[in-house]
Amino acid sequence: MKKSSNRFSVTVILIAIACVFSVAGTAGAASRDEVLEVLQGIVATADDPGSANSGLKVWANEGDNLPLEEGSPIAFHFQSQEDVHLTAMYLDADGQLVLLYPAPNGTMLNGNEQLDLEAGGATTPYGLESLFVVGSKTPITREALGIDSQDAYAVLSHDEAVAAAQKLRDIVAQGGDAAPGARVDLHIIPARSSANGYTRGGIVQYFTEATRSVHRPKLELEINFQTGSSDLAGDVRNDLDVVGQALVDERLAEKRFRLIGHTDHRGDEDYNMKLSESRAESARQYLIEKYEIDPDRIDPIGLGESSPVMSGTDANTMRRNRRVELELVR
Numbered sequence: 001m002k003k004s005s006n007r008f009s010v011t012v013i014l015i016a017i018a019c020v021f022s023v024a025g026t027a028g029a030a031s032r033d034e035v036l037e038v039l040q041g042i043v044a045t046a047d048d049p050g051s052a053n054s055g056l057k058v059w060a061n062e063g064d065n066l067p068l069e070e071g072s073p074i075a076f077h078f079q080s081q082e083d084v085h086l087t088a089m090y091l092d093a094d095g096q097l098v099l100l101y102p103a104p105n106g107t108m109l110n111g112n113e114q115l116d117l118e119a120g121g122a123t124t125p126y127g128l129e130s131l132f133v134v135g136s137k138t139p140i141t142r143e144a145l146g147i148d149s150q151d152a153y154a155v156l157s158h159d160e161a162v163a164a165a166q167k168l169r170d171i172v173a174q175g176g177d178a179a180p181g182a183r184v185d186l187h188i189i190p191a192r193s194s195a196n197g198y199t200r201g202g203i204v205q206y207f208t209e210a211t212r213s214v215h216r217p218k219l220e221l222e223i224n225f226q227t228g229s230s231d232l233a234g235d236v237r238n239d240l241d242v243v244g245q246a247l248v249d250e251r252l253a254e255k256r257f258r259l260i261g262h263t264d265h266r267g268d269e270d271y272n273m274k275l276s277e278s279r280a281e282s283a284r285q286y287l288i289e290k291y292e293i294d295p296d297r298i299d300p301i302g303l304g305e306s307s308p309v310m311s312g313t314d315a316n317t318m319r320r321n322r323r324v325e326l327e328l329v330r
């Protein structure tokens with residue numbers, strides 16, 4: 001397959017965003033919700049798959065939808081069965097909207113070619129970030145979206161973001177040659193302090209500083225059990241200590257969480273369900289006893305083998321699937 005490449009440095013965008021913040025401050029939860037609601041109107045649904053979108057396909061990295069640690073590389077990939085003009089908007093966890101495409105002179109995606117956009121590394125804010133993409137037979141210009149900026153990647157104010165999103169939604173709704181588009185979500189999470197876990201501060205920041213209107217994914221903890229066991233070995237206790245220190249931090253002291261246990265695929269479903277429940281309860285009891293956490297703040301749940309993070313039968317895959325996740329209860 002023939003490939004074309006278009007790269008940008010995330011540093012340029014971040015500098016531009018920083019300048020906007022210095023004038024207007026963070027866009028915030030309410031602003032993000034308003035823009036998100038409008039942009040969702042351009043996305044194809046199961047009942048309206050947008051077959052006229054010329055087979056537009058968009059994905060991030062390897063397309064596995066796994067959470068991305070801070071610093072992880074991000075690359076977006078675009079393909080279409082037919083020639084289309086691209087319009088792409090990126091909404092971060094704080095509600096900042098950046099127009100990636102069209103470029104000032106337009107952006108064409110040739111049929112059966114792939115356009116790759118390397119976006120540097122994942123950065124704060126933590127939480128859910130979304131890319132919205134539309135393909136059209138005729139160009140959707142910046143002027144049509146009400147965007148005056150001629151920057152390669154235009155950082156929009158809140159009012160500009162809402163107006164541009166509404167204009168794009170209206171263009172798609174007219175049912176011309178701009179069919180319902182695609183949405184790609186990225187879940188940005190704190191970087192781990194080592195291969196075995198997160199820092200206390202990273203966990204606290206993840207559950208407090210990310211935009212609160214955004215549904216944060218569960219934080220996958222590197223608390224891996226031995227096969228068929230719910231015993232807390234020394235390294236497991238060390239990892240739980242970081243979690244315990246975070247949960248007694250004053251910024252999290254009033255919040256409730258779920259501890260969700262998982263197993264790999266070996267064993268029958270009933271056995272794995274009970275084992276996962278036992279793992280979640282073992283972790284919960286350790287935190288309650290050592291850190292004097294109110295038992296009502298932690299709900300243990302077992303999901304057995306039903307929610308693997310990786311598919312396969314190799315030792316590393318099974319180790320990753322034998323895990324505990326931490327989720328904020330709203």
